[in-house]
Amino acid sequence: MAYSExxxxxxxxxxxxxSFAKDEDGVATGMVGAPACGDVMKxxxxxxxxxxxxxxxxxxxxxxxxIASSSLVTEWVKGKTLDEAAGIRNTxxxxxxxxxxxxIHCSILAEDAIKAAIxxxxxxxxxxxxxxxxxxx
Amino acid sequence: xxxxxxxxxxxxxxxTPVDPRVAEKxxxxxxxxxGNPASRSHAYGWEAEEAVENARAxxxxxxxxxAKEIVWTSGATESNNLAxxxxxxxxxxxxxxxxxxKTEHKAVLDTVRELERVGFEATYLDPEPSGLxxxxxxxxxxxxxxxxxxxxxxxNEIGVIQPVxxxxxxCRRKGVLFHVDAAQxxxxxxxxxxxxxxxxMSFSAHKTYGPKGIGALYVRRKPRVRLEAQMHGGGHEKGMxxxxxxxxxxxxxxxxxxxxxxxxxTENERIRMLRDRLLAGVQxxxxxxxxxxxxxxxxHNLNVSFNFVEGESLIMGMKELAVSSGSACTSASLExxxxxxxxxxxxxxxxxxxxxxxxxxxxxxxxxxAVRLIHERIGKLRExxxxxxxxxxxxxLNTVQWAAH
Numbered sequence: 251m252a253y254s255e256x257x258x259x260x261x262x263x264x265x266x267x268x269s270f271a272k273d274e275d276g277v278a279t280g281m282v283g284a285p286a287c288g289d290v291m292k293x294x295x296x297x298x299x300x301x302x303x304x305x306x307x308x309x310x311x312x313x314x315x316x317i318a319s320s321s322l323v324t325e326w327v328k329g330k331t332l333d334e335a336a337g338i339r340n341t342x343x344x345x346x347x348x349x350x351x352x353x354i355h356c357s358i359l360a361e362d363a364i365k366a367a368i369x370x371x372x373x374x375x376x377x378x379x380x381x382x383x384x385x386x387x
Numbered sequence: 388x389x390x391x392x393x394x395x396x397x398x399x400x401x402x403t404p405v406d407p408r409v410a411e412k413x414x415x416x417x418x419x420x421x422g423n424p425a426s427r428s429h430a431y432g433w434e435a436e437e438a439v440e441n442a443r444a445x446x447x448x449x450x451x452x453x454a455k456e457i458v459w460t461s462g463a464t465e466s467n468n469l470a471x472x473x474x475x476x477x478x479x480x481x482x483x484x485x486x487x488x489k490t491e492h493k494a495v496l497d498t499v500r501e502l503e504r505v506g507f508e509a510t511y512l513d514p515e516p517s518g519l520x521x522x523x524x525x526x527x528x529x530x531x532x533x534x535x536x537x538x539x540x541x542x543n544e545i546g547v548i549q550p551v552x553x554x555x556x557x558c559r560r561k562g563v564l565f566h567v568d569a570a571q572x573x574x575x576x577x578x579x580x581x582x583x584x585x586x587x588m589s590f591s592a593h594k595t596y597g598p599k600g601i602g603a604l605y606v607r608r609k610p611r612v613r614l615e616a617q618m619h620g621g622g623h624e625k626g627m628x629x630x631x632x633x634x635x636x637x638x639x640x641x642x643x644x645x646x647x648x649x650x651x652x653t654e655n656e657r658i659r660m661l662r663d664r665l666l667a668g669v670q671x672x673x674x675x676x677x678x679x680x681x682x683x684x685x686x687h688n689l690n691v692s693f694n695f696v697e698g699e700s701l702i703m704g705m706k707e708l709a710v711s712s713g714s715a716c717t718s719a720s721l722e723x724x725x726x727x728x729x730x731x732x733x734x735x736x737x738x739x740x741x742x743x744x745x746x747x748x749x750x751x752x753x754x755x756x757a758v759r760l761i762h763e764r765i766g767k768l769r770e771x772x773x774x775x776x777x778x779x780x781x782x783x784l785n786t787v788q789w790a791a792h
Binding site: 253261264267269281282283284285286288289290291292309310311312313314316317 | 695697700703774775789790
């Protein structure tokens, strides 16, 4: 399998590997995929005041592309609002990492992981983010 | 961890380097002694024919049969094709049923599929979780219309040794022809065709330090086994396999098998020690599973699954080692090893398996390096694995509702 240098770099030096404590304030978790399919991604975001993602961590069971895709999105979501993060498309991930066609599903999974983490945040904290925004306006 | 420019070769079951002693013997037969062994009218042909016959005798000596029972082919794949299709078609009037095992090499399985396509019926036996086939189940699969059974001696992925002596007795008693794919067995386990009730046996040179592109098929003479040729032409090899004999390849196979006969006992002891060193090195880790029976197994094979680590990232993590993975992740749909699936391993464990095969040039330092690397990389991948984290938290992964995609 010929991977791009970016994939290999993320695989060999993954960014933001790890977990936040589940009860930590502002933390939400998205877990997508299935072991039988060969990939499971866990993406955690830590949302601060103003609805901005302050930090992100991941753990991934999967191929090099899956690890690279999730490592990349932890870098991308940091500093974004939830709405901005929700706007990240799998095509951007695939393009950045130069994923081969058979590995596009890894980028789709990474996009799903962001969406799942955001949904978890909204479920846990309601529309807290909007409330914060309104307060700032 | 290292500045080696090439990974350490631990994939001797994929292929072996040609032993330099073998290569040296082959070269003159390409340049000086280039005659066609079928040329009967001059010395060029005579000397080539003599070299071919000497090599034939060496192959026969390793497996204790008559040299007249050895037919040259291009390799074990062709031998399997010739044996299975050749015998099934020749004896089709007797019946149209064949028996084989789900863990056979594709060269056997696809050949049997081809027979099904042209009107034969096939039974594919399930092995036990150990990888071995239960003799009672084997016997029960043989029917009055069974013409042929085919079982490999040594499995290429997990290295288990099937009880072919027992299967041979059963086949002989029931009047069923018995073919054995021994591609992975020569030089690893003793083979005695004088006592085995085997009718057809496939061999390959390049798994035993000979060249690629040459193999042989043993075809029993007493009681005589007949085959329908798959390759037609000049009537070489008693009409069973036409085509000009590749003298240099044949000489190489003969020399490789001669060395195997002389050295296998001492060589296998050394290799078994290295394999056990590797096994001991990985057994201390958590959630490591050996695939296939450890007792009925060739000395050079170790196949292990590392739970909670995905197969392809595992191979990427092992790039300093040339090993085989049970996972074929080259397509969009992941295909776990069909051999490990047949043993009842779940997809995850089948995906996370690695086959280490040790050989003539493996050193203790290679094994120690491999063990250190495995510990480091598996540790790193597990730190990154959400499944490992859940396992460590005591969550039963089988109870989790996964969002399948």
